[in-house]
Amino acid sequence: AQTVTQSQPEMSVQEAETVTLSCTYDTSENNYYLFWYKQPPSRQMILVIRQEAYKQQNATENRFSVNFQKAAKSFSLKISDSQLGDTAMYFCAFISGNQFYFGTGTSLTVIP
C-alpha cells in the first residue's frame, strides 16, 4: 500500500524567513511522481512543485524547492523568503497509477 506521511500538523514562520515542511512516503515502486499542493483559505488546490522520481536533481520553482531523498523516501518542501500569501495548508502527494495519495497536510502560518 502507498502511504504519505506529514508529521507536522502545524508550522509557523516569520515573514521573509525560510521554512521546511516534511513529507515521507512508502512505496515499492521505482518510477513515480511526487507533488506539493497548497490549499489557501479559499480551499482551491494549487500545484506548487513536482518531482519525478527518476530525476536526481531537486525541483525548484522560484521560492519553492524540494529536498528529494529517494532512498530515504523523503520529499521535503523548502519555502524561502516566506510571504503572507504563503499561509495555507500544504499537502504532499504521491501518484501511483491513476491514484493520488495525499498526506494529512501541514498548516503553515506566515507571521508578519
Next chain:
Amino acid sequence: AAGVIQSPRHLIKEKRETATLKCYPIPRHDTVYWYQQGPGQDPQFLISFYEKMQSDKGSIPDRFSAQQFSDYHSELNMSSLELGDSALYFCASSWTQGSYEQYFGPGTRLTVT
C-alpha cells in the same frame, strides 16, 4: 489558460435526496479524478476516468456513481444523501502523456441537511 470547471459551486440538499456534480476538464486532458474533502481532512480519492473509461476506484460509496462523457466532461451522481456526505468535492484533470500533475477545479461545496 483554461482551468478545470466545476458546477455548481455550492449545493444544498436534504437527506435521502440526490445530487449531481459536474466537471469540465482542461482541454486535451485525458484523465479526470474525483475527490472528497471533509472539514479538516485531506482529499480522499473517489474515482478516476481515463479516456472515458473508469480507470481506478478509491473510497467511493456504493451510493455514488460517476461517468465520463464523449466530450470528456464528467458527472458524479450521489444518491440517498447522508449528513456525512457534506464535504468539498474536487474534480481534477491531468494529461498522462505529460508529467501527471493534476489540476484541480475550484470544488463543489455540498451541504446535506
